[in-house]
Amino acid sequence: MNFSIAECRNCGETMIQDYVPVQTECDICGKDIITNFVCPNGHHMCNDCRYEGVLDDIKRICMHTKSKNPVSIAVEVMATTKLSLIGCKHYLLSPISIYTAYKNAGGKVNDFEGTLEKIYNRVMTIQTSQCRLGNVCGIPSSIGGAFQAANVENKAIYEINKIANDISGLCMTKLMNPNWNGSRDCCIRNALICTAVTAKYLNNYYWIELELPSEIKCRFSEGNPRCNKEKCSVYNGIKLDKLQRVK
Numbered sequence: 001m002n003f004s005i006a007e008c009r010n011c012g013e014t015m016i017q018d019y020v021p022v023q024t025e026c027d028i029c030g031k032d033i034i035t036n037f038v039c040p041n042g043h044h045m046c047n048d049c050r051y052e053g054v055l056d057d058i059k060r061i062c063m064h065t066k067s068k069n070p071v072s073i074a075v076e077v078m079a080t081t082k083l084s085l086i087g088c089k090h091y092l093l094s095p096i097s098i099y100t101a102y103k104n105a106g107g108k109v110n111d112f113e114g115t116l117e118k119i120y121n122r123v124m125t126i127q128t129s130q131c132r133l134g135n136v137c138g139i140p141s142s143i144g145g146a147f148q149a150a151n152v153e154n155k156a157i158y159e160i161n162k163i164a165n166d167i168s169g170l171c172m173t174k175l176m177n178p179n180w181n182g183s184r185d186c187c188i189r190n191a192l193i194c195t196a197v198t199a200k201y202l203n204n205y206y207w208i209e210l211e212l213p214s215e216i217k218c219r220f221s222e223g224n225p226r227c228n229k230e231k232c233s234v235y236n237g238i239k240l241d242k243l244q245r246v247k
Helices: 055-066 070-080 090-104 112-121 139-150 158-174 187-205
Strands: 016-025 032-036
Touching: 016 055, 055 070, 055 090, 055 112, 070 090, 070 187, 090 112, 090 139, 090 187, 112 139, 112 187, 139 158
Parallel strands: none
Antiparallel strands: 016 032
16 A cells, blocks of 8 residues: 655655745746645655656546445545545545446446546646645535536536535535544545545435445554544544435
8 A cells, every 4th residue: 555645756755735835846847836835855846747647547446446335446546546645636536436436336427538537637726725725625626626527417507516516515514523523634534524425415316326335434544644543533433324314
């Protein structure tokens, strides 16, 4: 398993998210960028270089898995790709896991691989500073944005916008539950909870049967130095009946 926090491709040090963005150039490709990520040795990377290879790894898993369980797919992606345990790449994790499970459950899909790329491109437009600097998790809005990009059943704009906003709002509401949060925000916890909440919504709205585990429990705590252990809901495990069926 690739237990890692976002690493600098120049020196291997952990990337740090600063509160003040700087205008500089990528130390990998030389592109002019505005970023608030820097490693202790002063290296900066653009998003394309930071995420290089991630989409290919994700597509490989999504194209081959037969799972109808988006939470299981998300865990597999985290365990077998270069996706870091902390960071805005989790904006992508929930949408692609949900879309893949939707397809495997018999959902209407035209160009699966092309839509994965469309979801990736849409999600990558979300400001990476939204969660750390704005103190608002970007995963709910990324799911809504990805849902608009995929528009799996070619619904009218007003209807797809309503669904996207419904999903984003439901996810944000669940993340605000004080009983489920430790004292620190956790990308893994948020991604797993949002994935399950969205799957429940889609099971109702589209009359499909996305499978879900009876419990969401994190298996990555030992590799995450920021883990809040027993104070975090997914460390101990959340029973899915606590997510209540949503409409």
